[in-house]
Amino acid sequence: MRDEKLEFLFRLGDTALVLSQRLTEWVGKGPALEEDMALANTALDLIGQARLWLAYAGEIEGRGRTEDDLAYLRDAHEFRNVLLVEQPNGDYADTLMRQFLFDSWHLLLLDGLAASADERIAAIADKARKEVTYHLRRSADLVVRLGDGTPESHRRMQRALDDLWMFTGELFEADEVEQAVEAQGIARGVAQLREAWLAQLQGTLVAATLVLPPLDAWMQRGGKQGRHSEHMGFLLAEMQFMQRAYPGLQW
């Protein structure tokens, strides 16, 4: 029971942490100052959430590992983030579409967690969903603008959606960990989120003149069980470099 909750907290924390790291790669390179700062703000919100989840995971684990130890001293196969968030930034369409697909799922997930039987999880989720409500407002707005923008922006947004689609199945996959935390009243079943997610997605995609990929398309899976894409090692190499090269370094 403890182990499943711990595993679930790693999924929450690692997903927020890895997406934060990806967004941070844009800092100083955004297409406009305003976009640059918006992505940095989102990254900061996510790293704040990652700290709360991983600090709690460290306490439950009981091996004295802090959130920093967990972030900087684990290897790729020990990370439990979904595959969607480790996908490369690509062009701005790829980044925004990844963000939109994630935000719309993330908000539904947090809404469920805010009613968790675990008070600490409920409190973290309640704080996080205010931030994520804004993330979704922003990413959905930009998806509509660029999807329904120029032929070039439309083409890129549709391509990004088609490319990322195979990473969305995992978001709703209920393995034994998710089933166990659902049975304990810790989280709402992720599979139940899919219908609400699709309805919301449809609404935004119609406004954006984008076409929803086939619902029965083949889906990638494995991130939540620690099987990651080839991008994960490179991401961690950059994120963890300082602690790996100079163990215990502080500043």
Add this chain to the structure above:
Amino acid sequence: MSKEWPLWEVFIRSQHGLAHKHVGSLHAPDAAMAINNARDVYTRRNEGTGIWVVRASDIASSSPADKGPLFDPSNSKVYRHPTFFPMPEEVKNL
């Protein structure tokens, strides 16, 4: 990209009861996105309870050359300052 977007002036109200104050400017294609951008650029340190954005091109401005005729005549009229009244302690933000 930002070169093609119009310039907006941003006004933030820091607390209820205070006026919106000019904090700076930014680029955005329309008002809705200007408000989102203002939130991201200018309210990162808990500054705001309200945001106004105004297209910079819609602001009419007095000319610096008119400074004399516009403002000099009020220089010597101290009796226009409401400093001759005792102010109650409780009245803030005046």
